[in-house]
Amino acid sequence: MSDAVLEGLLFDGRTAAATAVRVTVASRVLQVTTPAGEPLREVLLHHLVVTDPFANAPRQITFADGAVVEVADGAALTAALAAAGERAGLVDRLQQRWPAAVASLLASVALLAGAYVYGLPAAARAVAKVLPSSAEGRLGEGVLQLLDGRFLKPSALSAGERRDVERRVAEAVRLAAPDVPYRLMFRSVEQRPGVNAFALPGGTVVLLDELVRRTDGDDRLLAVVGHELGHVARHHSTQSLLKAVGVGAFTTLLWGDISGQAASVPALLAMLDYSRAAEREADEDAVRFLHAAGRTAQPMFDALCLLADVGRQAGVDGLPKILSSHPNMDERLARVRDLGQLGEAGACPEPDPEPESEADGAACETPEAE
Numbered sequence: 001m002s003d004a005v006l007e008g009l010l011f012d013g014r015t016a017a018a019t020a021v022r023v024t025v026a027s028r029v030l031q032v033t034t035p036a037g038e039p040l041r042e043v044l045l046h047h048l049v050v051t052d053p054f055a056n057a058p059r060q061i062t063f064a065d066g067a068v069v070e071v072a073d074g075a076a077l078t079a080a081l082a083a084a085g086e087r088a089g090l091v092d093r094l095q096q097r098w099p100a101a102v103a104s105l106l107a108s109v110a111l112l113a114g115a116y117v118y119g120l121p122a123a124a125r126a127v128a129k130v131l132p133s134s135a136e137g138r139l140g141e142g143v144l145q146l147l148d149g150r151f152l153k154p155s156a157l158s159a160g161e162r163r164d165v166e167r168r169v170a171e172a173v174r175l176a177a178p179d180v181p182y183r184l185m186f187r188s189v190e191q192r193p194g195v196n197a198f199a200l201p202g203g204t205v206v207l208l209d210e211l212v213r214r215t216d217g218d219d220r221l222l223a224v225v226g227h228e229l230g231h232v233a234r235h236h237s238t239q240s241l242l243k244a245v246g247v248g249a250f251t252t253l254l255w256g257d258i259s260g261q262a263a264s265v266p267a268l269l270a271m272l273d274y275s276r277a278a279e280r281e282a283d284e285d286a287v288r289f290l291h292a293a294g295r296t297a298q299p300m301f302d303a304l305c306l307l308a309d310v311g312r313q314a315g316v317d318g319l320p321k322i323l324s325s326h327p328n329m330d331e332r333l334a335r336v337r338d339l340g341q342l343g344e345a346g347a348c349p350e351p352d353p354e355p356e357s358e359a360d361g362a363a364c365e366t367p368e369a370e
């Protein structure tokens, strides 16, 4: 077998230290060695959990004992797994098999119980990784129903406008993130400014009308979608949902009793308030997404400028988190400027003084950022 040798970092799951390792895949076995070639681990592929591929993002391989190997060249790992006969990804394959899906649901419930005892963040990460995509999809449906009943309104965009956006997004996704399952939904909100988008568990990406309007549906909108798809591929919303609504409400959502009072709208909106680290990852994904779709990082930078501007005009008091500005916007702008090597082009235009009425259409920022 012509096995590619991949560079990776091994985290043993007990300490924060990382060890440089080599990874090879051959005959459905993944082998981890030291750089000198001493064997460290040798495991059948179907005993591993691998994060979903996303453009050229690093992929993480999780072993049964909790150790993780991060392979920086995610695309090369995807190719090596494909060469070994692993197609869409181990998790996907597992999910297609009923007994495995049930086992994995049971594992999820066990982890949820563990979450009570051992603390939510770690359990949330673990659960989000093992949750079958069908269950994530159900969660996303439940959240969308709740938000539709109390927070979101139908989109006022024309069918033609929506189709244009769908077509442009589909073209870019085909090039840049063909393995990420997603579905676009269009909605509006009464609260202004509503310049925002967010991802729900399972891959639903909700675009608010004002975001589509303020970006003219151009590459800035693609950048925002790339950012949201990063959240999707990394299961950020599932993790945040678990942390935000607590285990009880999470299981309620999971088992389909969507009307349960346990999951309040504020709790669901809190779900969209991702950690700074999650935002950074999604921003990086957006830049990779744009590059893979044949663009520069400029539209991502410009989208963040728009959000910052909208947030400034709207003020943040009293707005739900997803509609308020990100405190770390300067940091995010700097990061995208560096990653995209934008240099001189990496400066936001002077804010437009807008008439009052417009500002109210614009407020929110955050898009997706979230």
Ligand SMILES: [Zn+2]
Pocket (backbone or CB within 6 Å): 227, 228, 231, 274, 279, 282, 367, 368, 369, 370
């Ligand atoms: Zn985000």
